[in-house]
Amino acid sequence: MAKYITKRILMSVVTLFIIIFTLFVLVRIMPGDPFPVERMTAEMIELKRIELGLDRPIPIQFADYMAKLLQGDLGNGTSLYNGAPIMPIILVCMENSFKIGVMSILFGSGVGLMMGIAAALNRGKFIDRFCTICSILGVCVPSYVFMIFLQYFFAYKIPFFPYFFDPSNFFFSAIMPAVSLSLISIATVARFTRNEMLEVLDSDYVKLAKSRGLYGFKLIRKHVLRNALIPVVTVIAPLVVDLLTGAMVMEKIYGVNGLGKLMVDAIAGEGIDYNYVLALSILFSSLYIGIMLILDILYVIIDPRIRLTAKEKV
Amino acid sequence: MKPKLKRFFIFPLIGLLFLVTACGRGTSENELKVMLGSTVVTLDTAHMQDSYSFEVVADCIDGLMQLDEKGNAIPAIAESFEVSADGKEYTFHLRDAKWSNGDPVTAHDFVFAWRRHCKIADEYSFIFDSTVACIKNAEAVIKGADPSTLGVTAKDDKTLVVSLDAPVSFFPALMSFPSFYPINEKFYNSVKEGSYGTSPDTFISNGAFTLDSYIPGTANIALKKNESYWDANRVSLNMLRYQVVSSSDNALTAFKNGTLQVVKIAGEQVEHIKSDSELSKQLSFIPEGSLYYIAFNQDPKNHHGGVLANVNMRLAITNAIDRNSLVKNYLMDGSLPTYTAVPQKFSANVKTGKFFSENQDRYKDYVSFNLEKAREHLDKAKKELNRDEFNIHLLYSNDSGDRITKIVQAVKSQLEANLPGLTVTLQPVPKAEYLRNFSTDNFDIAVANWSPDYDDPMTFLNLWTTSNAKSTEYWSSAEYDKIISDCSTDNLAINYDARWDAMYKAEKILFEQAVIAPLFTNTNVILTSPKVSGIEYHTAGVDRVFKSAKVK
Numbered sequence: 001m002a003k004y005i006t007k008r009i010l011m012s013v014v015t016l017f018i019i020i021f022t023l024f025v026l027v028r029i030m031p032g033d034p035f036p037v038e039r040m041t042a043e044m045i046e047l048k049r050i051e052l053g054l055d056r057p058i059p060i061q062f063a064d065y066m067a068k069l070l071q072g073d074l075g076n077g078t079s080l081y082n083g084a085p086i087m088p089i090i091l092v093c094m095e096n097s098f099k100i101g102v103m104s105i106l107f108g109s110g111v112g113l114m115m116g117i118a119a120a121l122n123r124g125k126f127i128d129r130f131c132t133i134c135s136i137l138g139v140c141v142p143s144y145v146f147m148i149f150l151q152y153f154f155a156y157k158i159p160f161f162p163y164f165f166d167p168s169n170f171f172f173s174a175i176m177p178a179v180s181l182s183l184i185s186i187a188t189v190a191r192f193t194r195n196e197m198l199e200v201l202d203s204d205y206v207k208l209a210k211s212r213g214l215y216g217f218k219l220i221r222k223h224v225l226r227n228a229l230i231p232v233v234t235v236i237a238p239l240v241v242d243l244l245t246g247a248m249v250m251e252k253i254y255g256v257n258g259l260g261k262l263m264v265d266a267i268a269g270e271g272i273d274y275n276y277v278l279a280l281s282i283l284f285s286s287l288y289i290g291i292m293l294i295l296d297i298l299y300v301i302i303d304p305r306i307r308l309t310a311k312e313k314v
Numbered sequence: 315m316k317p318k319l320k321r322f323f324i325f326p327l328i329g330l331l332f333l334v335t336a337c338g339r340g341t342s343e344n345e346l347k348v349m350l351g352s353t354v355v356t357l358d359t360a361h362m363q364d365s366y367s368f369e370v371v372a373d374c375i376d377g378l379m380q381l382d383e384k385g386n387a388i389p390a391i392a393e394s395f396e397v398s399a400d401g402k403e404y405t406f407h408l409r410d411a412k413w414s415n416g417d418p419v420t421a422h423d424f425v426f427a428w429r430r431h432c433k434i435a436d437e438y439s440f441i442f443d444s445t446v447a448c449i450k451n452a453e454a455v456i457k458g459a460d461p462s463t464l465g466v467t468a469k470d471d472k473t474l475v476v477s478l479d480a481p482v483s484f485f486p487a488l489m490s491f492p493s494f495y496p497i498n499e500k501f502y503n504s505v506k507e508g509s510y511g512t513s514p515d516t517f518i519s520n521g522a523f524t525l526d527s528y529i530p531g532t533a534n535i536a537l538k539k540n541e542s543y544w545d546a547n548r549v550s551l552n553m554l555r556y557q558v559v560s561s562s563d564n565a566l567t568a569f570k571n572g573t574l575q576v577v578k579i580a581g582e583q584v585e586h587i588k589s590d591s592e593l594s595k596q597l598s599f600i601p602e603g604s605l606y607y608i609a610f611n612q613d614p615k616n617h618h619g620g621v622l623a624n625v626n627m628r629l630a631i632t633n634a635i636d637r638n639s640l641v642k643n644y645l646m647d648g649s650l651p652t653y654t655a656v657p658q659k660f661s662a663n664v665k666t667g668k669f670f671s672e673n674q675d676r677y678k679d680y681v682s683f684n685l686e687k688a689r690e691h692l693d694k695a696k697k698e699l700n701r702d703e704f705n706i707h708l709l710y711s712n713d714s715g716d717r718i719t720k721i722v723q724a725v726k727s728q729l730e731a732n733l734p735g736l737t738v739t740l741q742p743v744p745k746a747e748y749l750r751n752f753s754t755d756n757f758d759i760a761v762a763n764w765s766p767d768y769d770d771p772m773t774f775l776n777l778w779t780t781s782n783a784k785s786t787e788y789w790s791s792a793e794y795d796k797i798i799s800d801c802s803t804d805n806l807a808i809n810y811d812a813r814w815d816a817m818y819k820a821e822k823i824l825f826e827q828a829v830i831a832p833l834f835t836n837t838n839v840i841l842t843s844p845k846v847s848g849i850e851y852h853t854a855g856v857d858r859v860f861k862s863a864k865v866k
Contacts, residue, residue, distance in 0.1 A: 044435065047435070076508050080355075080531075081355055081356055081531060082356045082358060083361075083508055084508055084512045084530055085508050085509050088509070088512065088513065088529070089512070089529060089530055089531065092529045093531075152567070155571065155573075156567050159571050163571060164534070164557055164559075164573060165533070167534060168534075251533075252561075253561075255533035255534065255558055255559065256533060257529065257531060257533045257534065261531070261533075265353075265531060268744070268746075272746075
């Protein structure tokens with residue numbers, strides 16, 4: 001098991017390195033440069049290029065960048081926010097995005113699970129149909145429609161929640177953004193939970209457990225949920241990354257200073273900021289790789305059968 | 315559902331409800347919440363280049379001078395100043411003001427900030443050189459010379475002497491512009507390199523407000539009243555909160571429910587607001603001093619046959635645009651149709667109090683809406699170019715909102731209807747691409763926009779000199795260049811009336827040769843809550859000032 005995990009971690013590091021290198025080269029050869037041109041002359045731009053070391057060959061620039069990165073230094077922006085250090089800015093955006101993301105995942109998977117379980121236990125009845133309709137709607141309706149709807153009704157028509165996100169009143173003002181983002185996870189989790197539950201409920205060992213007199217919560221928790229959860233976890237994992245890396249539209253509508261907006265600013269501002277694009281891509285890819293890693297380990301914990309096969313393989 | 319299972323659902327729900335109701339929050343007194351159209355990119359004056367950053371830094375820092383509500387320069391950190399007889403040396407006497415960390419504001423703070431600004435040589439460094447402020451040696455320092463040679467010295471802690479290469483008639487007003495704000499050197503050196511002005515911990519103020527919460531790019535900025543401000547009695551707000559809102563629909567709803575007390579909205583919302591008697595009272599139109607115009611690429615080898623190198627073609631276009639209809643039927647936001655190169659309601663004459671472009675008929679022989687004349691010019695152009703059909707491309711940036719789309723659609727339909735034989739192909743590109751195409755002359759005609767940097771017609775007229783990087787549309791006039799440079803050197807700069815006349819003469823050259831076709835002066839549509847008063851609006855430099863703002 002330890003060997004398996006070590007191998008997975010090593011693989012992740014190599015993948016990350018390849019990603020960084022590819023991105024580094026791509027960012028530099030793609031059209032556009034970091035300098036807004038409206039009030040700058042060609043000489044001024046050339047001076048800035050030299051100042052930032054962009055006139056050197058790409059491999060040297062890359063070596064330089066990696067050396068700094070390994071010391072945990074993401075450097076300064078090349079144009080965005082006038083070359084302020086990247087780290088503190090990313091940290092603030094990350095905090096906002098992560099907190100809202102986590103709230104949304106907890107809410108989304110919580111509600112999704114409950115809906116899925118309720119639907120499965122009441123198969124064919126009203127609750128089942130209601131939950132199915134809800135999850136179809138959740139997948140079909142674009143989330144920004146829901147966002148604007150929430151904002152309009154619960155901040156304007158019934159002014160209960162704050163209209164915009166406000167970091168000084170974090171939890172309260174983050175509820176609407178988080179709920180509006182969780183729509184997709186609710187729908188996806190509910191659908192998967194229902195299907196998996198139904199499959200497990202029909203299985204022989206649940207029938208056996210029932211015949212032994214087990215019922216209710218204990219049966220669901222010990223015998224049904226545990227088996228039904230594995231595929232659900234697989235679905236949640238990519239959702240987690242999506243939600244953590246920020247949601248541009250949500251951030252725009254609720255005025256959240258998050259990672260999605262930062263990425264858009266870095267690419268679509270007056271100039272492309274090489275270092276922000278890189279730093280954010282590294283962050284996103286390592287998140288993705290990290291979550292996948294955790295997922296693999298989680299499988300082993302949730303389902304002992306995988307642990308056994310892993311042991312046999314090793 | 316089994317009883318135990320019910321608990322599984324009910325407990326989390328009750329918990330959530332409890333949390334939600336426990337977290338409500340009221341607003342404190344004397345707090346003003348205003349909309350900001352875009353994020354504040356920096357609070358470091360040496361790097362600043364957008365009006366939002368200028369506005370927020372002006373809330374926090376006072377320069378030597380400030381503008382009153384009418385736009386006249388009045389003392390701020392400088393208690394008084396003297397000018398030498400030749401207008402080339404200014405001596406400012408500083409008052410006893412303090413930085414928010416307790417340090418006194420000294421003349422050295424200005425010297426440090428100005429030298430640093432020229433050394434960094436970012437976009438706005440031109441404001442120090444001979445195009446604007448004419449500070450001695452500014453050009454050399456911007457190009458890399460020793461910053462200590464810049465024409466600014468601290469005679470003692472409270473006396474600042476500025477030497478100029480040429481007299482500048484609007485110099486005192488210019489000192490209210492954020493590029494000339496001071497920076498406390500000791501504090502600057504105490505923060506990590508590159509992080510000055512990126513958070514409340516790395517920024518100190520000497521102005522009306524201090525920074526309470528800020529990070530570059532944030533959507534929420536909070537400013538707190540600065541108790542140690544030298545003019546603290548004037549400030550009645552305790553808190554000034556900025557909320558970045560990019561959609562005007564969002565802004566309007568937030569205004570209606572009281573979340574924001576001052577918002578800027580779009581033209582198409584004006585009709586809706588006018589139908590509401592309550593809201594329409596809170597509506598105001600504030601001229602912005604920024605000019606929208608059509609730029610012509612006069613390159614004779616241009617890929618569409620260089621038709622715009624023909625002056626009659628340009629005059630035909632200039633006279634075929636119905637600016638009234640453009641503003642009334644397309645924009646609907648109170649923008650002002652403009653027939654001059656300097657926008658309306660901008661730069662008042664210090665003697666007469668009249669705006670530079672008060673008389674919009676001054677060049678009506680060249681620029682107006684006159685179909686007869688337009689067709690006359692078109693026929694001449696057709697003869698001279700030996701062609702009957704023209705197809706020209708209209709370049710514009712498509713990521714700056716619906717407004718620009720409306721403008722280009724109006725221009726296209728008017729030109730095609732009024733000038734037979736002419737077709738206009740729209741060429742929308744992202745802003746960065748637009749700027750690149752514009753500066754490298756890769757276009758036929760383009761809708762351009764320029765906002766003034768300082769309160770003098772020269773901020774516009776400078777655009778079309780041969781040396782200006784922004785105006786390489788293959789037009790150059792030695793006569794025009796001479797007038798413009800004369801206006802900034804001894805003989806004219808010192809004589810206010812003669813300079814004013816010379817600028818009109820230069821403007822006339824622009825229209826005789828139809829170098830540009832002005833469209834309109836931009837106007838902001840503002841909704842202000844009836845509880846709010848005392849916000850000052852300016853057309854150049856800092857757009858809004860909240861020092862005297864009050865909330866009932």
